[in-house]
Amino acid sequence: MTTLDYTTQKDWQFVGGQHQSPIDITTANTTASQLSAISWRGLYQAKTIVGTDTTLQATGTGAAYLNDRDFNFDQIHFHTPAEHLIDGQAAPLEWHLVHRSATGQLAVVAVFGRIGKPNASFQGLLDQLTPNASHELTEPINLTELLPDTGTVYHYLGSLTTPPLTETVEWYVCADSVMLGEKQLATYQALFKANNRDVQSLNERPVIAERL
């Protein structure tokens, strides 16, 4: 039995780092649930382009119910190739729709891009992109075409995929990918190098297969 000595509690060590993201989702090991993962509520818009040298990023407004709770959309950014794997496979592009609740709970909706017809929302962001320079948009960019509206959503608890790698993040990884043009992907990849974090150990975490 562990004995806890409250007189030496200043020496207790905080243990973290066992619930990191991204992960490789083995679909055969997920647990099916009838829970509603995501309900989009109202318009998703980008309002400010954030200059970084590693990714296209934009802040904006939007709202969703995630597992039936209120979350506000905060920012979107892109990773190439995808950070999350599905049965070991990586999509060419993955974007993260970062949300926050009133209590400060972080929740990220991850969406994969696949080559197909051009995507107007992605084009809107590419057109306004000026690497390393932030600027407010005179006209907001409609992000609707970057949001999937059907399919399975893999839900698990993880972390931010960039430092400080904070571990209080709910992940909603959408199985159904969204189309974007081959030229659009080439334009993005000409501007930014690979920025995918390696997959991390699952460490016994359950992954729930919910419905969008």
Next chain:
Amino acid sequence: MTTLDYTTQKDWQFVGGQHQSPIDITTANTTASQLSAISWRGLYQAKTIVGTDTTLQATGTGAAYLNDRDFNFDQIHFHTPAEHLIDGQAAPLEWHLVHRSATGQLAVVAVFGRIGKPNASFQGLLDQLTPNASHELTEPINLTELLPDTGTVYHYLGSLTTPPLTETVEWYVCADSVMLGEKQLATYQALFKANNRDVQSLNERPVIAERL
């Protein structure tokens, strides 16, 4: 601007320890919400007494909606004096109803005890207690009298209050305390020493005042 070097990602440091529990809740600094914090669903029962030398602990069954999501009751244990403070004041006793969701999300409902009429559920646990020895109960103990059924609930994101101090815990701290007998408290305190962790820095975390 921060430059992220993905070729040295093995050296990225995980940063944690800024969202610890317990906290001192300054009620004037909480944000009111109409969100339903807790809906008790079905019977809460203790089924096994867990022997520890620091607290009375029992595992059992029960279920609640916490912020409208399904959680299962896992275990109850006690702290004296209370770990959470309300405007700097500590109750003589605080118990933690530890819950878990299907994804493994931890959520703890914290309830304060105040001196008043004897509490049948608490007495049931005290009667079965054998410090340092675990045993299954032949008859489950009904925990109903340890659950508040009205009042404000302070909701914030924190940690376990004992090692490993893991930071993925939703806290629901009930403002309305529950009565227990003076003799009952004395019986408990004769068996266990003070086991309250010191309050931790809030670090800009919002605290939401919800309704039970």
